[in-house]
Amino acid sequence: MMDNLLPEVAAARKSEYGIDPIFLNRWSTRAFSSKAVKDEDLYGVLEAAHWAPSGSNEQPWRFIIAKTPEQRETFLQFISPFNQEWCKEAPVLLLLLSRKVNEAGKASPSHALDAGTAWGYLALEATRRGLSxxxxGGFDRAAAQSALQVPEEYEPQIVIALGYRGDENQLSERNRSREIPNTRKPLSEIVFEGRFPQP
Ligand SMILES: Cc1cc2nc3c(=O)[nH]c(=O)nc-3n(C[C@H](O)[C@H](O)[C@H](O)COP(=O)(O)O)c2cc1C
Structure with a gap:
């Protein structure tokens, strides 16, 4: 099961139980190559995202794609400088939005959770296709909403950088030192049987 780990992942991540390597191989790189992402792959990852489950199958997620120089420039205007610094190289940026009201016009209790599930699906399908x-979360939501003419009932959740992994030497010294898969808390710290542990 643990075969097929990317070399940098095999050195840094170990799961307690046997799981598909795709879960460990997905990690958030900052070094992106300028190699274009084919529409077949871009729409393939969005296809995977929209098969995520959602409350009452409302599918509250929406995605805005930036792939042309003009579209990417518009996105970079509302992305925080500390993210801009590395994500400007990524050939595709996506804004993930969620619809705050359901089909009946009532406040949706699960729009953010549902959008998060879709993001997870997207990231795994990207990994499967050799993409990073x-x-x-570091972007100006109000500025994004206004620049992209997003109606008020949609909430900007995250911007996603998508592309092929690039050379880490292009990163600032600080980001280069962070260009390594991180790890996780032990399961025993986050999983409880029966009730929440008492102090
Ligand atoms: C909702 C959300 C917001 C995030 N915001 C940022 C961000 O603004 N800048 C950044 O460099 N990474 C950001 N990250 C990436 C996380 O730091 C990263 O997913 C986490 O450290 C786990 O590492 P991994 O994705 O490589 O497994 C964000 C991730 C999520 C899910």
């Missing part, structure tokens, strides 16, 4: 992804 990196989610960013």
């Amino acid at each position: 992804t990196h989610a960013m």
Whole structure:
């Protein structure tokens, strides 16, 4: 099961139980190559995302694609400088939005959760296709909403950088030192049987 790990992942990540390598191989790179992403792959990852489950199958996720120089420039205007610094090389940027109201016009209790599930699906399908992804919460939501003419009932969730992994030497020294898969808390710290552990 643990065969087929990417070399940098095999050195850094170990799962306690046997799981498909795709879960470990997905990690958030910052070094992106300028190699274009084919529409077949771009729409393939979005296809995977939209097969995510959602409350009442409302499918509250929406995606705005930036792939032309003009579209990417518009996105870079609302992305925080600390993210801009590396994500400007990524050939595709995506804004993930979620619809805050359901079909009946009531507040949706699960729009953000559902959008998060779709992001997870997208990231795994990208990994399967040899692509890298990196989610960013660091962007100006109001500016994104206005620049992309997003109606008020949609909430910007994350910007996603999508592309092929690039040369880490293009990164700033600080980001180069972070260009390594991270790890996770032990399961025992986050999984409880029966009830929440008492202090
Ligand atoms: C909702 C969300 C917001 C994030 N925001 C940022 C961000 O603004 N900048 C950044 O460099 N990484 C961001 N990340 C990436 C996380 O730091 C990263 O997913 C986490 O450290 C786990 O690492 P991994 O994705 O490589 O497994 C974000 C991830 C998520 C899911």
